[in-house]
Amino acid sequence: MAERSFAREVQGLKLGSGETFHGEGILAITKALLQSGVGYVGGYQGAPISHLMDVLADAQDILGELGVHFETSANEGTAAAMLSASVMYPIRGAVTWKSTAGTNVASDALSNLASGGVLGGALIVIGEDYGEGSSIMQERSHAFAMKSQIWLLDPRPNLESIVKAVEDGFELSEATNTPVMLEVRIRSCHVHGSFVAKDNKRPEFTMAQALENPRRDINRIVLPPASYMHEKEKIEQRWPAAIAFIKKRKLNEFFDGDVGEVGIILQGGMYNGVIRALRGLGLADVWGNTRIPLYVMNVTYPLIDDEIVAFCKSKRAVLVVEEGQPNYIEQALHSVLRKADIPTKVYGKGDLPIGGEYTASMMAAGVGSFLTTAAPDVLPDRLRAPNDPSILTHDKIKALTEVVPARPPGFCTGCPERPIFAAMKLVEKELGPHHVSADIGCHLFSILPPFNIGATTMGYGLGPASASAFNVPTSKRPIAVMGDGGFWHNGLTSGIGNAVFNQHDGVILVVDNHYSAATGGQDILSSRADNESRSTKHRITEAVKGIGAKWVRQIDRTYDVGRMRDTLKEALTSPQKGPKVIVASSECMLNKQRRTKPLFNKAVAGGERVVRERFGVDEDVCTGDHACIRLSGCPSLSVRHTDDPLKDDPVATVDNGCVGCGNCGEVAEAAVLCPSFYRADIIHNPTRFDRIMAKLRGGIIGFLQRRRDRGLLVSRETFG
Numbered sequence: 001m002a003e004r005s006f007a008r009e010v011q012g013l014k015l016g017s018g019e020t021f022h023g024e025g026i027l028a029i030t031k032a033l034l035q036s037g038v039g040y041v042g043g044y045q046g047a048p049i050s051h052l053m054d055v056l057a058d059a060q061d062i063l064g065e066l067g068v069h070f071e072t073s074a075n076e077g078t079a080a081a082m083l084s085a086s087v088m089y090p091i092r093g094a095v096t097w098k099s100t101a102g103t104n105v106a107s108d109a110l111s112n113l114a115s116g117g118v119l120g121g122a123l124i125v126i127g128e129d130y131g132e133g134s135s136i137m138q139e140r141s142h143a144f145a146m147k148s149q150i151w152l153l154d155p156r157p158n159l160e161s162i163v164k165a166v167e168d169g170f171e172l173s174e175a176t177n178t179p180v181m182l183e184v185r186i187r188s189c190h191v192h193g194s195f196v197a198k199d200n201k202r203p204e205f206t207m208a209q210a211l212e213n214p215r216r217d218i219n220r221i222v223l224p225p226a227s228y229m230h231e232k233e234k235i236e237q238r239w240p241a242a243i244a245f246i247k248k249r250k251l252n253e254f255f256d257g258d259v260g261e262v263g264i265i266l267q268g269g270m271y272n273g274v275i276r277a278l279r280g281l282g283l284a285d286v287w288g289n290t291r292i293p294l295y296v297m298n299v300t301y302p303l304i305d306d307e308i309v310a311f312c313k314s315k316r317a318v319l320v321v322e323e324g325q326p327n328y329i330e331q332a333l334h335s336v337l338r339k340a341d342i343p344t345k346v347y348g349k350g351d352l353p354i355g356g357e358y359t360a361s362m363m364a365a366g367v368g369s370f371l372t373t374a375a376p377d378v379l380p381d382r383l384r385a386p387n388d389p390s391i392l393t394h395d396k397i398k399a400l401t402e403v404v405p406a407r408p409p410g411f412c413t414g415c416p417e418r419p420i421f422a423a424m425k426l427v428e429k430e431l432g433p434h435h436v437s438a439d440i441g442c443h444l445f446s447i448l449p450p451f452n453i454g455a456t457t458m459g460y461g462l463g464p465a466s467a468s469a470f471n472v473p474t475s476k477r478p479i480a481v482m483g484d485g486g487f488w489h490n491g492l493t494s495g496i497g498n499a500v501f502n503q504h505d506g507v508i509l510v511v512d513n514h515y516s517a518a519t520g521g522q523d524i525l526s527s528r529a530d531n532e533s534r535s536t537k538h539r540i541t542e543a544v545k546g547i548g549a550k551w552v553r554q555i556d557r558t559y560d561v562g563r564m565r566d567t568l569k570e571a572l573t574s575p576q577k578g579p580k581v582i583v584a585s586s587e588c589m590l591n592k593q594r595r596t597k598p599l600f601n602k603a604v605a606g607g608e609r610v611v612r613e614r615f616g617v618d619e620d621v622c623t624g625d626h627a628c629i630r631l632s633g634c635p636s637l638s639v640r641h642t643d644d645p646l647k648d649d650p651v652a653t654v655d656n657g658c659v660g661c662g663n664c665g666e667v668a669e670a671a672v673l674c675p676s677f678y679r680a681d682i683i684h685n686p687t688r689f690d691r692i693m694a695k696l697r698g699g700i701i702g703f704l705q706r707r708r709d710r711g712l713l714v715s716r717e718t719f720g
Contacts (some may be wrong), residue, residue, distance in 0.1 A: 004051065004520070010059040015197040021159075025189045026052040028159040029125060029182075030059060032166035037201035039091040039120070040069040042082040044489075045519040046098025047135065048186035049127030053096065054520065060533060066202050072522070072534070075460075075489045076102035080109035083179060086120035087113070087220050089210040091203060092170050096125035100139040101440075101460070105490075107144065110179070114148035115230045116220040117177040117238065120205070121170035124150070128185045128269070130324055131357025138355065140324040141183055145301045149234050151180045151242055152301040156253075156271040159193035165298060168251055176241040178234075183300075185269050239302060246299050252307055255294040259283075262375045263311060264367070265333065266321035268298040270358060274321055277364040281371065282380045291378065292371075300329060305336045312337060312344040317374035319367065320348035325355045347374065408448050413635045414593075414661035416558045416586030417443050417511055421451040422631045422667050423564035424479075428453075431572060434479050435470055439463030439491075441483035441518045443511045450633040454481070461486030464495030464508045464579075471504045477572055477580075478506040484540060485516035488525050492543055499579040500548040507571045510540055512585040521591045528587070540583045551580045558586040559663050561670035589659060604684045612682045613660035617652045621676040624649030628677070631667045652676070 006027070013031050015021050021031055029052060033041060041063070045053040056063070056070050063070050073079035079095040086093045097106065103126065113122065126141050145152035151172055155165035162184065169180040219226050246252065257263075266274050274294070278284035283291045295311040297303070312318055320330045330348040337344055351373075352358065352366035371379055411418045420443075428434070438444050438454030439462065447454035458466040463482035470478040482491045487510050499508060514528050515521045523529055527536040541554050551574065553567050564584065571580035603610045619642050629637050629652060636657040639650040654664070665677040683690050 004054060006051070006055045006058040010055060010062060013059055013062050013200070017197065017199045019197050020194050021197045022194045023159075023192065025157075025159065025162055025184065025191050026055055028162050028193075028195065029166060029184070030055050031197065032163040033094050033123075034062070034066060034068070034200040035163075035198045036121075036167050036170050037092055037203050038068055038094050038123075038170075039203035039205065040082065040085060040093045040207060041095070042071050042073045042079045042093075043096035043125070044073050044076045044079050044098075044102060045516065045522055046102055047127060047129050047519070048189045049096050049098060049125060049184070050520040050522075051189065052125065052127075053522065057522075057533075066200055067206050068203065069207050076105040077109055080106035080113065080124070083109075083113055083118070083122045083124075085207065085210065086118045086122040087116060088215045088217060089120055090205045091120040091207065091210060092123075092174075093120065094123040094125060096127065098127045099129045099136070099141055100144070101129070101136045102126075103141060103144050104459070107148075110144070110150065111148050112222045113179050114150050115222045115227060117230070117233070118173060118179055119177065119217075119220075121173040122179040123166065123169045123173060124179060124181045126181050126183045127189065128183045130185070132359070133186060133357075138324070141181065142301065142324075142328050143326075145181055146328065149178070149239070150301075151176070151178055151299065152183060153180060153251075153298060154183045154268040154300045155188070155298050156268045156296060157185070157188040157191050158272075159191070160195045161268070161298065162188060163195050168249060171249075172242065172245055172251075175245045176238045178238050178242065183269065187272070188269060242302055243304060246302075246304055247306065251299050252304060253294075253296040253298060254311065255288070255290055255296065257291045257293040259291050259375060259378050260293065260314060261316045262371070262378075263293040263295065263315050263318045264321060264370075265295045265308070265311065265318050265329075266297065267300055267323065267329070268296050270321045270323060270363075271296055273358055273360060273363040274367065276360055277367040280364050281368055283371075283378065297329075303329070303332055303336065305340070308333060308336050309340045309342060313340075313342050315344050317345040317347060317370075319351065319370040319374075320346060321352065321358070321363070321366075322348060323358045325349070327354075345374070410445050410448060410633065410635070411442065412590055413657050414589035414659035414663070415442065416513055416589060416661070417446070418632060418634060419559050419561045419663045419666060420509070420511060420564055420584050421446040421453055422663070423561050423568055423670070424453055425451060425631060426561070426565045426671055427568045427572065431569065432476070434476055434572070435467070437463050437467035437478065437480040439480075439482040439486050441486055441511070442513070443481055443483055446481075450630050461489040461491030462494060464491065464499055464504075464506075467506055468498060468502065468504060470506065471502060479509065479572075480506060481509045481511065483518070484510065484512040484514070484526050485518060485524060487512075487540060492547065496544055496549060496579065496581065497547050503577065504579050505577055507568070507580045507582065509568075510544075510581065510583045512540055512583050513588040513591075514585070515588050515591050517588040517591065521588060521594070541581075544581050544583070549581050550578055551576050553580075553582045555582065555584045556586075558584045559661060559666050561663070561666040565670055589661060593659065607685050609687055609690070610684045612684065613662075614654075614658055614680045614682055615660060615662065615664060616654050616678055616680060618676050618678055619644075619651045619653070621674065622651040623647075623674060623676075624651050625674075626652060627671065628652055628664055628668050628674075631671055632664050634664060637664060 043053055076097040083093050153165045155161040169182050173180045275284050275288050322329045327349050347370050351369040436454045438457040440460040456466055464480040467478040467480040516524050523531050525538045526540050541552050544552055636655050638653050640653045641650045668677050
């Protein structure tokens with residue numbers, strides 16, 4: 001169950017020639033694939049292209065009508081290997097995944113694909129997850145394109161440019177027998193706009209035809225001696241063909257301006273930010289008309305030397321806007337200009353930050369710095385005009401950043417993974433700290449307060465593998481954590497299989513929340529949901545036992561903190577040799593809320609009796625030690641001051657964000673903290689019996705309260 005349904009939006013994919021398509025970038029990419037006659041599509045979800053996979057899943061009926069095969073790949077390597085269908089057959093194929101994290105996994109298949117080359121168009125849609133909103137290591141996809149000589153497109157962030165880049169990408173791939181990467185940043189994925197649609201095309205050559213008419217070209221197989229010739233073919237045939245195609249089709253764009261002595265060379269994806277910066281400086285308007293000439297590289301690899309020379313030869317200075325590092329384009333630009341004996345001075349890193357995302361304020365400051373040095377006369381006299389980008393660093397905004405506390409990421413309210421790490425902290429108090437190898441996914445939040453658990457994270461599904469070096473005889477065992485998404489991604493073989501084979505004596509904890517929750521709640525092999533087009537309900541414990549693990553425990557309710565604690569303790573102290581595998585299962589609370597809230601609201605609206613659980617803290621009982629918060633960290637747990645003069649510290653409280661998971665009470669009980677937590681059942685559409693019982697309870701409680709107020713009820717503490 002994905003976090004968002006596109007069932008309504010995908011109907012726009014049926015639009016025909018001349019009709020106007022309205023929507024966001026990911027939908028535009030899908031429409032462009034269908035207009036291009038794609039034959040098969042695959043991929044692995046991850047920001048910022050998770051929704052692209054969700055769109056494709058919701059559009060399976062439309063894809064099926066066109067004869068387009070779609071499947072969700074087990075990982076990025078699986079997706080890249082799908083493109084082998086375009087090696088021997090004239091079939092257009094497209095796959096997608098998350099930037100460098102995904103390309104790392106796919107690199108083996110990509111290297112082989114790029115070496116032998118393709119016959120049909122092969123397009124890789126890369127979700128470039130770089131910058132302040134990213135959840136991964138800060139690297140760029142550019143290096144992968146250079147390494148394997150895969151052409152890299154980086155279109156301007158508007159729907160017309162994105163759609164054109166998809167169509168151009170397939171044609172460029174076929175014209176050069178080379179796979180093509182289409183790089184889309186988060187703003188490109190979610191930018192809204194419109195474009196004039198074309199008719200969808202059925203694949204000219206289908207997968208069924210390929211199976212019925214198998215082909216084989218030994219020169220495209222990466223095997224000596226053909227593999228030695230592939231490099232020569234890249235240099236002597238594919239590269240020149242790419243240069244010629246890009247120039248002829250004018251894939252890169254020139255925007256003239258009246259300030260001819262300077263210019264800006266930029267990645268296509270940076271175009272909106274540059275225009276916004278120039279507009280703030282009074283040098284461009286909202287329509288993109290600019291006084292500073294621009295050379296927009298919608299193709300960032302390969303570079304077109306002739307176009308660079310033509311743009312720079314009449315200019316005193318140019319600014320290179322290249323987000324991230326190393327500055328591959330800037331370095332190449334120096335080489336191109338020096339070889340052509342062009343004296344144009346090149347500005348880039350220095351005026352702009354060396355690393356990090358080019359936000360609006362950074363872009364404005366960098367462009368302003370360049371123009372102040374290279375062309376000060378073009379800047380307006382006013383330094384702080386209403387549209388000046390420096391308004392983004394207003395003194396009031398600076399002051400606000402000093403008082404608003406940092407908010408590190410954490411588990412959602414009611415997350416079933418929180419009690420797992422609460423149990424681990426309880427075990428730590430008894431057995432001492434252990435080395436914990438963490439993994440990519442929601443459970444990685446355990447490295448932050450209040451849990452502070454986890455020493456390393458090496459990749460999706462690689463938690464157990466990163467603990468493999470600690471397979472040494474000692475009094476303590478290492479603990480490795482991975483999620484169910486990572487388990488099916490590659491953790492079954494790289495983690496469990498490796499541990500079984502090497503007789504690893506550590507503990508492996510598989511967090512099973514029923515979905516690939518960290519990427520948006522997509523179904524996976526072990527999902528409990530029925531899925532019409534996918535096979536689900538395959539138990540992780542069965543897979544683990546099938547690969548040879550002997551010590552296996554299944555916990556079906558992670559909120560049982562006491563059982564979690566005892567099972568972890570047993571795994572860490574068991575005399576049995578070999579890997580100890582614990583599968584801790586409870587449904588992702590976000591997905592559960594998406595699934596149950598509509599049903600709940602429908603039942604209430606229909607007059608059915610429905611009970612909703614809420615938890616609270618009795619402030620008369622709470623001592624204010626806040627141990628519950630330290631062991632839980634739930635966002636719905638907070639503190640508030642009490643009027644009790646005998647209590648110096650604020651007491652704990654549960655706010656309206658509570659989803660009734662019960663974790664706080666379970667932690668309190670397992671940790672032997674305090675009995676201040678209570679559960680309240682909120683009854684919608686109560687029956688006559690419910691009303692009678694409520695009236696009876698209210699009467700009894702009111703009677704006892706009145707007795708206490710009259711001083712007739714004497715506490716036991718008074719008389720000891």
